[in-house]
Amino acid sequence: MKYLIFGVIGIVFLASCATDDTTYEVGSDFIENNIQVRVIDTFSIKAGTFKLDSLITSGTNRILVGNVVDEKLGSISAKSYLQLITSSFSISTDAVYDSIGMVLNYDNYYYGDTTKVQTYTLHRIKETVAPADDATSFYNTSSLAFDPAILGQLSFTPRPNKSTDSLFVKMDDVLGEDIFNKIVDNDINNTDDFLQYFKGLVIAPDTSVNSHVLGFNVQTTASTVGNSSMRLYYSIKDDDSEDNDYYIDFVISSATQQFNEIKTNLSNTIVGEFEDEEEIKLSTSTDNLLFAQGGSGITARIEMPSIKRLAELYENASTLSAELTFNPLKRTYNDDNPLPESLLVYVVDHKNRIIQQLTDIDGNTASAILVEDTYEFNEDTHYSVNLSGFVEQILNSETDLNYALMIQYPNYSKEVNNLVIENNASTNKEIKLSVKYLNY
Template sequence: MKKLLIVFSVGLFIVACSFDIENIPTLEVGQEFVNSEVRVLVLDTFTVKLSTFRFDSINSSSTERLLVGQYNDQFTGKVRTESYFELTPRDYELPNDAELDSVALILGYDNYFYGDTTLISKIGVHQLEDRVNPDEDFFYNTSRLNFDPEPLASINYRPEPFDEDSLHISIPIEFGRPIFEGIRENEINNDDDLREFFYGFTLQPDANDNTSIIGFSRTQEEGAFTIEASSYLRFFYTTPQEFEDEEDFYDLIIQPSTRGVTGFNHISNTLSEESSLTALTKQEDLLPSIASGDLGYIQSGTGYALRVEFPTIRRLFEIEGTGTILSAELQLKPPTDSYNDSFPIRGNLNVGLVDNNNETILTGLLNDDGNAEEQLIGQQEEFSEVLYEISVGTYIDTKLNETTIVKDALLLFTQQYNNSVDRVILQGEENMDFEATLTLTYAIYEE
């Protein structure tokens, strides 16, 4: 099984102008090339081939975000996320006279959302029946654990990821009492003891929800001796005092991923029979944009990514004379009906390389020194539209100088690829509104 385990960072480029091939300029550059007259050609008629593929699985256990929710999407179907996690305390110490008052699961918002947050969502809290312990090194977006189908607790809520700091879910005191008293009486004094009572929770959206997916933070930061948790199972208790009982609390937290695998997100989508994406059953499968409504699909979490090839680029050799590439810019545009306030386009995309089987082979393109170079794609808003651009000069130059043709391609995917469901839809090479375009600036300095 192929797995994508990494996430990459990006930045911004400014969109360049495009020229018609009939209006190619001929310029005297002089000083730039000693004793030479140079013609500079701006070409934008190379074929850009877009194909969607899908990673078999993505590591979803190396993230500090819990994802839960469900919504229906016109492009990628019904998207659903479920969170699974273990809860353990910082220590196993409680006052001998502590009396349990109530129990609550506190989920701290981390400001992430995707979908319509104005609608009421439902979360069911279920007890796990399996330990959070992967057979391999990680859990993946395709992983699941067995759990009690009857929820321990549930809540209907309107998400407020920016206006509130957390969501409070009351847990039955009957569930918490044996755990609390076991720790108090020193019958539970380590994680293995605790697991005999409690493996952890899964957060499940309602099967009928068509609302949003919300991000909750597992932890805020880990210091030298303490962990400031933002999601935790809290036991509220009192201890008797001479004049007035003292109120306090005791927390079970989701340990940070740096301490091992303690949680993961299951991320899936269900497609209609009419969706062209149903053709992608394994990672090697390709869905050309010309077979999918002239669209290319990218989505975090579910595994969709875009393969970009330039099959006619070697026709550059048909131009007489010796030349060099000054720049090469790939321009791509999402259709305006593919994004809005509920389904936003967030910043930039990431770029890498994939081989003929869609295996990731580089996290960035190579510069002239052979080192990985961060490649940047940006967006520019003009007349309320978005246009992406990526500089691919180094990659094109490498393809032109291959002695043996290598069937690799550019890989485009979203940021936060393993802990979000952000998606970007891009128009293909035959779109009437805006074609995917490679614009090449080529200097001929010896004819």
């Protein structure tokens, strides 16, 4: 009986499966029992990398700024655009202007080498901060015209793990005094007045330096602890002729009016530039690797075209479990680019359009879960995905769905870390699907 079944499997899965399936007979004490549990783990895998057209980067409450050059994925840089307002338009006529600057409070996110020096420059936005073409959001590909003249500049070595720490970028006093005087003289006494005068601010990194990308907290409320803001300082002499220091904070007008522009340069990499969202760079052409990167839209894609052929084995059968496993490439992750405990998994169609988030057979959201090898060399560190729901969806569909899986970072709209996945038979690090299948 077992030899006959193995022969059937070998014929049906000639193009996609070997004949080393594991078969378990259920209830072998009963006469002519045809119920069997089969474990099939030799499916063909078609893996590659594609690039999402754009990602929403407004509404994240995170300023991202910096520049990193990666050996495999080239350069990625981030600059941030902010529309700033204040709730206070009252300054005493006895006040004296002091200074103005941008306070940037770390939110503990960083990617890259934080021992390197980076330089930020501040620039004045020249157009109204509003999405283009009737859009409701800003994207990683969005940008606004800004004045190349530098309003402020700071070179520094960061300390992003200190959430109580911050950067202060001193700004042009000509701008500061002008804002101060217009408020004192009542030329600016509401938000509309201020936004007509000062449309916003851009924070840009030095893209000639391979350093790091940092995250800074940004909220709409000035009193929020650890918030980033443009701060104008002034003082007022009291009756004892002592100066008392005051300041006004200009914070983002709303979370949707702050966004991060994120650019990549893949021209000299094994992946190369993408012509459109439908283009897939197969792992066979990228050194048996596929990639996912937050912020840029670079995304790993895994397709298993032979799943549908499971239905050809028996008329009555069901999936007991299905597990997809894949390995991150060794030496591509470290303290500066750690492996996330889980990854998002979406179902996409043949044009890489997102259909839905992956769910298991019970309808629960299914993620890629990190399984770390506790031994010294981390040879078996991998991710595991429950594909029971996906396999059943493919098998029960009356049409050929031609679906694949998209793998991305949990916060891919607000971080720029990258993941390199190995799909290499010669190193025994292939992407694998194992299905436990009940036929009766």
